Amino acid sequence: xxxxxxxxxxxxxxxxxxxxxxxxxxxxxxxxxxxxxxxxxxxxxxxxxxxxxxxxxxxxxxxxxxxxxxxxxxxxxxxxxxxxxxxxxxxxxxxxxxxxxxxxxxxxxxxxxxxxxxxxxxxxxxxxxxxxx
Numbered sequence: 001x002x003x004x005x006x007x008x009x010x011x012x013x014x015x016x017x018x019x020x021x022x023x024x025x026x027x028x029x030x031x032x033x034x035x036x037x038x039x040x041x042x043x044x045x046x047x048x049x050x051x052x053x054x055x056x057x058x059x060x061x062x063x064x065x066x067x068x069x070x071x072x073x074x075x076x077x078x079x080x081x082x083x084x085x086x087x088x089x090x091x092x093x094x095x096x097x098x099x100x101x102x103x104x105x106x107x108x109x110x111x112x113x114x115x116x117x118x119x120x121x122x123x124x125x126x127x128x129x130x131x132x133x
Contacts, residue, residue: 012056031065
């Protein structure tokens, strides 16, 4: 485990060379090792502070990795709600609705006084055109 720890520290130093603190994301294998090493060290009774000093990463970073967070994420993987299963959707054409009796009949009075009742709008318009009203 100590050999892997030394390789981890060297990789951390290589990643940080020429970068601002906290600017470069750590690859998943490095994060996984750090979490495994933390569990291993804590089983032996070591403190979190001692482990982060040995690893060379910050305490908040290591805690985030332990919770399963990745760089730039705000939520933990375990607290994200599971996606609901997809449900089949059937798209059907709209049903033709039955016209109401009030909306289908009109009473139209022409300027000459012709009164047309009981016809639909299109029928009444055709009749009035034929009568030249």
